[in-house]
Amino acid sequence: MAEPTLILRGIEIHKQALDGPAQEALVAVLREVVRQAPLFTPVTPRGKPMSVRMTSAGKYGWVTDRKGYRYEPRHPDGQPWPPIPDEVLTLWRDLVSAERLPDCCLVNVYREGARMGMHQDRDEADFGWPVLSVSLGDSALFRVGNTTRGGKTESVWLESGDVAVMGGAARLAYHGIDRIRPGSSGLLKGGGRINLTLRVVD
Numbered sequence: 741m742a743e744p745t746l747i748l749r750g751i752e753i754h755k756q757a758l759d760g761p762a763q764e765a766l767v768a769v770l771r772e773v774v775r776q777a778p779l780f781t782p783v784t785p786r787g788k789p790m791s792v793r794m795t796s797a798g799k800y801g802w803v804t805d806r807k808g809y810r811y812e813p814r815h816p817d818g819q820p821w822p823p824i825p826d827e828v829l830t831l832w833r834d835l836v837s838a839e840r841l842p843d844c845c846l847v848n849v850y851r852e853g854a855r856m857g858m859h860q861d862r863d864e865a866d867f868g869w870p871v872l873s874v875s876l877g878d879s880a881l882f883r884v885g886n887t888t889r890g891g892k893t894e895s896v897w898l899e900s901g902d903v904a905v906m907g908g909a910a911r912l913a914y915h916g917i918d919r920i921r922p923g924s925s926g927l928l929k930g931g932g933r934i935n936l937t938l939r940v941v942d
């Protein structure tokens with residue numbers, strides 16, 4: 741699994757890194773994460789609800805509300821986040837590092853019509869660590885731009901079982917999800933997409 745299938749502006753995309761049974765197993769452990777840390781609808785600092793629902797696992801979870809974007813050691817309900825599942829940590833060990841494990845596994849859930857606007861991931865202390873992303877369920881149109889806002893962009897469909905690693909200069913690239921393709925995967929009953937994003941936070 742060391743060689744990426746394609747590299748898009750420095751983002752290493754491993755197509756079908758997870759086969760069907762591995763995807764099913766991951767969905768099963770994520771159901772347990774969501775049972776312990778229920779999905780919520782984040783609100784931007786300007787007060788606009790996001791179209792994606794989220795939760796997290798690990799030492800920290802990423803949250804946003806009227807107070808701003810940040811990492812927190814507890815779910816908004818006051819409970820600590822559940823541990824990051826071993827199946828997820830194994831992907832990180834294989835593709836990023838066995839020496840330093842991620843502090844946060846953000847779980848983003850997209851239903852039909854959900855999207856994520858272009859942004860940078862820069863709430864972490866050390867951008868030397870890559871970010872790893874896992875796509876499950878319906879395909880998503882992923883767009884990547886530049887390390888400054890604006891300019892030309894390129895897009896690629898991320899499919900169920902694809903894993904992407906964003907390191908080096910790509911770590912600070914603007915990126916977003918334009919839309920998902922409803923019905924493109926049968927993995928999640930009821931449809932939709934789950935994206936896991938693993939990050940070192942401090």
Ligand code: MD3
Pocket residue numbers: 751846848856861871873880904906910911912913914915916917935937
């Ligand atoms: C490129 N999530 O949670 S994952 C996010 O599909 C986020 O839910 C999207 O962007 C999703 O912040 C995209 C792919 C991704 C994640 C982090 C990146 C691409 C990235 C960081 C730097 C550059």
Ligand code: FE
Pocket residue numbers: 859860861915
């Ligand atoms: Fe992001």
